[in-house]
Amino acid sequence: MQEFEADNRQEKIQPDKKGKLKIYIGMSAGVGKSYRMLQEAHTMLQNGVNVKVGYIETHGRKETEALVAGLPVIPRRSVFYKGKELDELDVQAILLMNPDVVIVDELAHTNIPGSKNEKRWQDVLDILDAGIDVISAVNIQHIESINEDVKHITGIEVQERIPDKILQIADEVVNIDLTADELITRLKEGKIYDHAKVQQALTNFFQAEKILQLRELALKEVAGQVERKVDYEVTLKQNAYRHERFLACISSNHETAQRVIRKTARLASYYNSRWFVLYVQTPKESKDKIPLAAQRHLINNFKNGTELGGEIIQLKTENIARAIMEVVLEKGITTVCIGKPHFSLFQVILKTNVFNQLLKTLSLNRVDIVILS
Numbered sequence: 001m002q003e004f005e006a007d008n009r010q011e012k013i014q015p016d017k018k019g020k021l022k023i024y025i026g027m028s029a030g031v032g033k034s035y036r037m038l039q040e041a042h043t044m045l046q047n048g049v050n051v052k053v054g055y056i057e058t059h060g061r062k063e064t065e066a067l068v069a070g071l072p073v074i075p076r077r078s079v080f081y082k083g084k085e086l087d088e089l090d091v092q093a094i095l096l097m098n099p100d101v102v103i104v105d106e107l108a109h110t111n112i113p114g115s116k117n118e119k120r121w122q123d124v125l126d127i128l129d130a131g132i133d134v135i136s137a138v139n140i141q142h143i144e145s146i147n148e149d150v151k152h153i154t155g156i157e158v159q160e161r162i163p164d165k166i167l168q169i170a171d172e173v174v175n176i177d178l179t180a181d182e183l184i185t186r187l188k189e190g191k192i193y194d195h196a197k198v199q200q201a202l203t204n205f206f207q208a209e210k211i212l213q214l215r216e217l218a219l220k221e222v223a224g225q226v227e228r229k230v231d232y233e234v235t236l237k238q239n240a241y242r243h244e245r246f247l248a249c250i251s252s253n254h255e256t257a258q259r260v261i262r263k264t265a266r267l268a269s270y271y272n273s274r275w276f277v278l279y280v281q282t283p284k285e286s287k288d289k290i291p292l293a294a295q296r297h298l299i300n301n302f303k304n305g306t307e308l309g310g311e312i313i314q315l316k317t318e319n320i321a322r323a324i325m326e327v328v329l330e331k332g333i334t335t336v337c338i339g340k341p342h343f344s345l346f347q348v349i350l351k352t353n354v355f356n357q358l359l360k361t362l363s364l365n366r367v368d369i370v371i372l373s
Contacts, residue, residue: 019128022172023107024137025222027214028205030183030192031176033137034058037103038067040135045071050100054127055089055120057105061191074102081112088112091123094132101133108142108160121162138162140218144308145266148259153213154205164269165309167221175222180211224270244268246275247333248310249324252285254297256339261301263372264337265308276331277305280323281316321358328367335368 024033034056044051053073058064074097077090088111094102104127109120117123124134141150144161151157167173178186186192187206248264250257261277268275279298287295302312315323324336362369 017131019131019133020171021124021128021133021166021169022135022174023167023170024135024174024176025140025167025218026137026176027140027178027211027218028183029059029139030186031178033139033176034105035061035064035067036174036176037105037135037137038064038071041071041101041103042067044101052094052097052099052102054094054102054104055106056103059192060194063191079112079114081114086112088115089120089123091116091126094127095130098130099132101135102127104134104136107136107138107166108162110160119162121166124166140214140221143167143221144304145262145269146217146221147262149217150214153210153217156205163307163309164265165307168269168272168309173222175218177215177219180208180215183211184208243332244271244273244334245332246271246273246335246337247324247327247331248275248277248305248337250277250279250301250339252279252290252294252298253339254294254301257298257301258304260337260339260372261305261308261310265305265310267335267337267370268309275310276313276327276333277302277310278313278315278324278327280320281314282318282320325358325361328362328365333367335370336362337370337372340371 024036026033038053038056041051041053051072053068053071055076056064056068056073058068074090074093076087077093079086079088089104104120104124107121107124111117111120111123117126124136127134140146141154141158142161143164145164147158147161183192184202184206187198187201190198193201246264246268248260250260264275264277279302283289302314305312313327315327317323327333328336359369361367
């Protein structure tokens with residue numbers, strides 16, 4: 001952490017250099033992410049670093065609120081929305097004050113409509129572009145590519161999410177870990193929620209089995225980030241890096257497309273590689289033949305793919321297999337990812353005469369096909 005602190009003022013001399021990003025990640029609310037950020041801010045302040053609190057969410061926790069005292073806080077931006085006065089991160093004020101380091105909590109937060117950016121993680125990117133270091137925090141359930149895993153564990157689909165690329169660009173990712181027993185004890189002591197909400201929390205999200213599974217996800221995510229960075233640096237030094245490239249093939253089937261995009265993004269993240277989303281619009285899927293809802297879902301999937309770091313390719317042809325083959329060769333794809341067969345993309349491919357030719361081309365070019373369930 002000393003290196004993280006020491007470099008700050010030197011980087012201010014070079015305005016074209018981006019700020020550094022540090023993210024605290026945890027398995028759930030109440031593990032101590034905000035508390036740890038504030039502790040770090042106090043240490044920096046004592047060491048002469050120009051650090052400010054841009055946004056912190058204490059959730060009424062006395063221990064966290066006590067740590068805010070003594071730290072320079074940038075006032076939030078007040079916004080009136082639907083008759084209510086709400087507070088948001090004031091990005092412009094941060095840029096004008098130009099601190100060495102700024103604390104920005106709730107990384108997955110969705111901004112009020114009308115804000116410059118839709119999401120807070122986009123605000124953070126703007127701050128980094130200005131050469132300011134950012135320390136932020138997020139829970140594991142807000143990571144886009146493991147959204148389905150979290151839904152399977154908790155039974156809840158988390159709406160506020162951040163793309164995996166945010167973790168990838170972070171200079172440091174730190175897991176704040178507690179055992180399930182420690183977390184439940186904190187909950188019962190009223191250190192996470194008000195006592196009136198404790199019993200409801202215990203019967204819903206804060207069950208030992210769910211906490212253990214989320215904890216495992218958080219540990220694996222941080223360990224995976226470290227492993228990928230080390231592997232990438234080692235292979236680059238050895239000049240033996242094989243450039244993996246993934247192609248996610250989707251149709252207008254929303255759920256399947258969403259699943260293929262997320263899992264392909266996950267694979268690409270693991271290999272630290274480029275990836276693409278291919279949508280082939282056949283005559284059967286022209287705009288006048290598929291419902292408006294399906295068109296909206298398709299646009300959302302393109303947006304999701306872009307946010308996760310993918311490059312979108314749209315083609316119009318009735319020959320899906322040939323389109324895949326051309327993109328594979330043009331983009332140097334090493335792995336083609338397709339959804340589990342429904343009455344959709346894969347079945348259409350199977351029915352075409354050039355499917356065997358596609359398989360032969362993929363085999364000759366050492367390209368794998370992965371069917372994602």
